[in-house]
Amino acid sequence: MTAADHWGPPALSMRGIRKTFPGVVALDGVDLEVRPSEIHAVTGENGAGKSTLMKVLSGVHPHGTYEGRIEVEGSERRFSSTSDSERAGIAIIHQELALVPQLSIAENVFLGNERARRRFGLAVVDQEVSVARARDLLERVGLDADPSAPLGELSVGRRQLVEIAKAIAKQVRVLILDEPTSALNEAESDALLRLLLEFKEQGIASILISHKLGEVTRVADRITVLRDGRSIETLDGARGEVTEERIIRGMVGRDLEHRYPGPPGGAGPVRFEVRDWTVDHPVQRGRRIVDGAHLEVRAGEIAGLAGLMGAGRTELAMSLFGRSYGRYVRGTLLKDGTPLAPRHPAEAVAAGIAYVPEDRKELGLVLDDPVRSNLTLAGLGRLGRGGVVDAAAEHAVAEDLRTRMGVRCRDNGQAVVELSGGNQQKVVLGRWVYTRPDLLVLDEPTRGVDVGAKYEIYEAVRAMAAEGACVLLISSELPELLGMCDRVYAMCEGRITGCLPADEADQEALMTLMTGAPPAGAAEGGR
Amino acid sequence: MRAAAAGGAASVRAALRGNARRYGMVIALAAIVVLFQILTGGLLLRPANVSNLVLQNSYVLILAVGMMLVIITGHIDLSVGSVVAFTGAVSAIMLAEWGLPLLVVLPLAVLVGGLIGAWQGFWVAYVGLPAFIVTLAGMLVFRGLTLLVLGGESVGDLPSSARRLATGFVPGFEAGGVDLVPLGLGAAVAALVVVGLRTSRSRALRHGIRVVPAPAALAVQALAVAAVLALCAAFALHSGVPWVGALLLVLIAGYALFMAATVPGRRVYATGGNPKAAELSGVRTKRTVFWVFVNMGALSALAGLVFTARLNLAAPGAGTMFELDAIAAAFIGGASASGGVGTVVGAVVGALVMGVLNNGMSIIGLGVDWQQAIKGLVLLVAVAFDVLGKKGTLASGLEGLRGLFGGRGGGPSGTAGTDGAGEGSPLHGAAQREPAAQEAGDGGVEQHHRQGVQQ
Numbered sequence: 001m002t003a004a005d006h007w008g009p010p011a012l013s014m015r016g017i018r019k020t021f022p023g024v025v026a027l028d029g030v031d032l033e034v035r036p037s038e039i040h041a042v043t044g045e046n047g048a049g050k051s052t053l054m055k056v057l058s059g060v061h062p063h064g065t066y067e068g069r070i071e072v073e074g075s076e077r078r079f080s081s082t083s084d085s086e087r088a089g090i091a092i093i094h095q096e097l098a099l100v101p102q103l104s105i106a107e108n109v110f111l112g113n114e115r116a117r118r119r120f121g122l123a124v125v126d127q128e129v130s131v132a133r134a135r136d137l138l139e140r141v142g143l144d145a146d147p148s149a150p151l152g153e154l155s156v157g158r159r160q161l162v163e164i165a166k167a168i169a170k171q172v173r174v175l176i177l178d179e180p181t182s183a184l185n186e187a188e189s190d191a192l193l194r195l196l197l198e199f200k201e202q203g204i205a206s207i208l209i210s211h212k213l214g215e216v217t218r219v220a221d222r223i224t225v226l227r228d229g230r231s232i233e234t235l236d237g238a239r240g241e242v243t244e245e246r247i248i249r250g251m252v253g254r255d256l257e258h259r260y261p262g263p264p265g266g267a268g269p270v271r272f273e274v275r276d277w278t279v280d281h282p283v284q285r286g287r288r289i290v291d292g293a294h295l296e297v298r299a300g301e302i303a304g305l306a307g308l309m310g311a312g313r314t315e316l317a318m319s320l321f322g323r324s325y326g327r328y329v330r331g332t333l334l335k336d337g338t339p340l341a342p343r344h345p346a347e348a349v350a351a352g353i354a355y356v357p358e359d360r361k362e363l364g365l366v367l368d369d370p371v372r373s374n375l376t377l378a379g380l381g382r383l384g385r386g387g388v389v390d391a392a393a394e395h396a397v398a399e400d401l402r403t404r405m406g407v408r409c410r411d412n413g414q415a416v417v418e419l420s421g422g423n424q425q426k427v428v429l430g431r432w433v434y435t436r437p438d439l440l441v442l443d444e445p446t447r448g449v450d451v452g453a454k455y456e457i458y459e460a461v462r463a464m465a466a467e468g469a470c471v472l473l474i475s476s477e478l479p480e481l482l483g484m485c486d487r488v489y490a491m492c493e494g495r496i497t498g499c500l501p502a503d504e505a506d507q508e509a510l511m512t513l514m515t516g517a518p519p520a521g522a523a524e525g526g527r
Numbered sequence: 528m529r530a531a532a533a534g535g536a537a538s539v540r541a542a543l544r545g546n547a548r549r550y551g552m553v554i555a556l557a558a559i560v561v562l563f564q565i566l567t568g569g570l571l572l573r574p575a576n577v578s579n580l581v582l583q584n585s586y587v588l589i590l591a592v593g594m595m596l597v598i599i600t601g602h603i604d605l606s607v608g609s610v611v612a613f614t615g616a617v618s619a620i621m622l623a624e625w626g627l628p629l630l631v632v633l634p635l636a637v638l639v640g641g642l643i644g645a646w647q648g649f650w651v652a653y654v655g656l657p658a659f660i661v662t663l664a665g666m667l668v669f670r671g672l673t674l675l676v677l678g679g680e681s682v683g684d685l686p687s688s689a690r691r692l693a694t695g696f697v698p699g700f701e702a703g704g705v706d707l708v709p710l711g712l713g714a715a716v717a718a719l720v721v722v723g724l725r726t727s728r729s730r731a732l733r734h735g736i737r738v739v740p741a742p743a744a745l746a747v748q749a750l751a752v753a754a755v756l757a758l759c760a761a762f763a764l765h766s767g768v769p770w771v772g773a774l775l776l777v778l779i780a781g782y783a784l785f786m787a788a789t790v791p792g793r794r795v796y797a798t799g800g801n802p803k804a805a806e807l808s809g810v811r812t813k814r815t816v817f818w819v820f821v822n823m824g825a826l827s828a829l830a831g832l833v834f835t836a837r838l839n840l841a842a843p844g845a846g847t848m849f850e851l852d853a854i855a856a857a858f859i860g861g862a863s864a865s866g867g868v869g870t871v872v873g874a875v876v877g878a879l880v881m882g883v884l885n886n887g888m889s890i891i892g893l894g895v896d897w898q899q900a901i902k903g904l905v906l907l908v909a910v911a912f913d914v915l916g917k918k919g920t921l922a923s924g925l926e927g928l929r930g931l932f933g934g935r936g937g938g939p940s941g942t943a944g945t946d947g948a949g950e951g952s953p954l955h956g957a958a959q960r961e962p963a964a965q966e967a968g969d970g971g972v973e974q975h976h977r978q979g980v981q982q
Contacts, residue, residue, distance in 0.1 A: 324807060349809035363807055366800035368867060377797055378808040384790040391727070391788070392734040399735075413736075431808065 266300025422453025601866025644824020
């Protein structure tokens with residue numbers, strides 16, 4: 001008895017998809033079947049082939065460059081471009097949004113699909129119709145915004161909704177979302193997932209590609225797990241098969257009993273102390289971004305920093321790291337009781353501070369450069385002998401870091417742009433392992449990283465703490481903070497609103513601190 | 528046996544493919560030299576003409592080296608032609624009217640150039656204005672100042688010491704009718720090149736660093752030695768080693784080493800490759816950019832002095848379009864407009880491509896009209912090969928072209944990009960990168976970071 005007996009022809013079916021690039025088999029026999037009006041999640045580690053599969057489906061890889069068969073509502077389709085697949089009702093929303101910030105929301109919604117009238121033989125954009133139609137579409141996706149306002153005024157989360165409005169403007173039947181919540185905060189993610197459930201009621205199927213197993217298990221009807229370019233299994237929620245443990249087993253091919261190595265339990269002396277740290281917006285004078293932050297980190301411990309998007313966590317971290325963010329107002333940074341005043345990342349590095357940025361591609365890596373020089377970028381001073389880089393020593397250092405961090409690459413001369421997200425993240429982290437920092441600040445170190453690589457990153461961080469480094473871990477994933485940290489600070493609207501020891505903290509308690517500032521006076525860290 | 532040979536050939540081919548970017552232009556240069564050697568009936572490689580080629584292109588070579596550094600940091604300098612004119616004028620006045628000796632004027636001119644570079648570097652690096660605008664302004668400002676200091680007239684009649692710098696030769700030492708200085712110099716340089724290449728290779732091998740296979744390495748060494756020896760033989764057969772040639776040799780070797788092997792050189796690359804990542808790794812990117820502009824100014828002054836001395840004249844219109852020659856040389860030599868990529872040797876090869884084209888076309892009597900058009904096309908084709916070669920095969924580029932004209936984007940399997948990352952056709956690659964570029968306009972927290980980093 002197959003699913004088709006119950007449901008009629010599937011909205012979409014892909015059979016035996018095989019796609020190779022020179023030297024690499026990206027997909028090796030993938031089957032995927034999406035029923036009409038279901039939410040179908042596709043999960044898998046980075047490099048498992050999710051993105052390639054979606055590119056095959058959406059016509060980015062045209063028919064003829066892959067093997068296998070794609071059917072939409074029972075009839076075979078051969079897409080030679082993304083516009084072909086869109087005509088068949090399949091729309092993909094990429095991780096990097098394909099929107100133009102300078103144009104208005106309405107113009108973005110109808111980008112490439114403009115509402116136009118013929119005037120003197122020319123297609124002239126019909127502004128009124130565009131705006132009116134855009135307003136309807138925005139309402140449908142639950143975005144309360146003026147369609148004629150520039151898109152650039154919207155937050156990342158709200159832009160995603162514009163992207164979805166753009167897709168449903170094209171009469172979409174199957175909506176593909178590639179990591180849609182990776183840049184969203186909790187509330188925005190919830191809203192987006194609710195929207196998918198509404199679409200389901202309206203007969204629009206969704207394919208949800210996500211690393212966040214929590215949201216996958218919450219909304220998906222069925223889940224197809226990919227591993228190494230193969231579809232391993234399709235789990236059916238109706239049969240109670242959708243559990244995080246089951247998915248992880250499918251993704252990594254083994255049981256991950258512990259998803260977090262646990263807090264290092266370091267109880268050394270306080271080595272770093274931040275007092276009354278206050279930072280203003282770099283351009284808008286007087287706009288306070290970090291407001292009198294106090295925190296301390298002990299040797300050998302991992303301290304967490306929780307907060308919603310816009311709470312000022314990244315800004316606090318970057319401003320501590322040699323004032324690389326904003327306008328410093330006041331505050332002291334003490335190391336072993338002595339004030340430090342790094343005014344540039346170079347001075348921060350010299351003072352033993354390391355910062356792993358949130359956005360590894362934008363802020364972390366020189367993408368076209370080899371793994372080797374990315375690993376040694378912050379420690380070139382140690383490699384130089386009289387200012388000359390010792391190539392052999394650099395190679396040895398890079399090899400050592402590569403093995404220690406478990407970076408999977410052809411060799412250390414491979415360009416980092418070719419590595420998966422998890423391996424890129426290991427390179428950024430490895431760069432700072434080499435500088436042997438006293439304080440390691442990690443900003444969302446596992447964002448967009450698959451489960452297996454996550455665990456390796458956790459272990460590397462824990463090992464650094466065990467060797468006596470102070471670690472400050474910024475994360476939006478509360479389970480990660482609770483699983484890794486000895487203590488967790490919460491931040492809200494630029495202020496530290498509390499600090500909970502890991503054994504007393506739970507997600508609810510943290511969320512309370514993250515969403516509302518308690519009365520003044522309680523803002524001091526610790527208890 | 529045959530299998531081993533075939534394997535060796537295959538590995539050489541693979542190495543060539545992998546380093547096509549590096550060797551492509553050298554091969555193109557060799558092809559151009561051979562072509563014009565035939566077209567000019569052997570005139571091109573006559574010793575007198577080789578010597579002349581070096582003298583003729585000396586200032587473009589100097590500028591190309593500086594420009595390569597500027598382009599590696601992701602910037603551009605449009606003002607070098609005007610700076611050449613201005614520093615040339617100032618040098619001519621100091622030499623001819625004030626009667627200062629060359630040994631005083633040379634450092635003073637370089638200092639003036641450095642100050643000009645510092646002025647422009649200040650606006651680009653610390654104020655954050657686009658280099659295109661700053662140096663476009665500089666182009667006008669320093670052209671105007673040239674007119675001002677020259678009073679609208681030319682200054683000529685430089686002392687012989689200055690003229691010797693640009694047109695003279697290192698005194699020879701003849702024995703048996705052969706000048707031993709150029710031959711000795713050639714042997715020394717060739718030995719240095721071979722020893723340098725071999726030691727770096729054997730060190731690399733000892734440490735398990737991947738290197739090109741032995742036959743390819745040998746071929747590179749043989750080519751380098753042959754080029755150096757041929758050049759010096761030409762010098763020996765003509766009038767000896769030009770002073771400018773010796774100066775160029777030192778400059779090129781120095782800058783090539785600086786960029787390839789030193790910590791500051793590596794920071795220049797990192798700054799151009801991703802300024803934000805470099806900054807957050809402790810590289811003082813603003814300072815780096817500032818000094819790269821100071822360096823460009825100083826090298827412009829050196830080129831200005833050489834050019835003025837060569838013409839024995841500082842004219843108000845000197846150096847016009849030099850910036851474009853230097854920029855073209857850098858791009859032909861493998862620089863990337865987005866920064867982070869390029870080598871000093873590449874810039875030299877690029878400048879020589881342009882120089883040989885100029886010289887060869889002049890000898891065969893092609894008019895300036897055709898010369899300009901052909902040089903323009905060479906620039907376009909060189910960069911197009913580079914870009915397409917990086918994205919995948921040329922075939923996939925042509926496929927993209929077909930898509931552009933409404934044909935099917937698809938085609939036989941296996942042609943959709945060879946980079947393994949699944950980028951597909953170049954057209955698609957461009958489409959995919961667009962959103963990333965648009966992110967520059969992002970609001971919210973991300974914008975704060977960027978501004979913070981740039982501050």
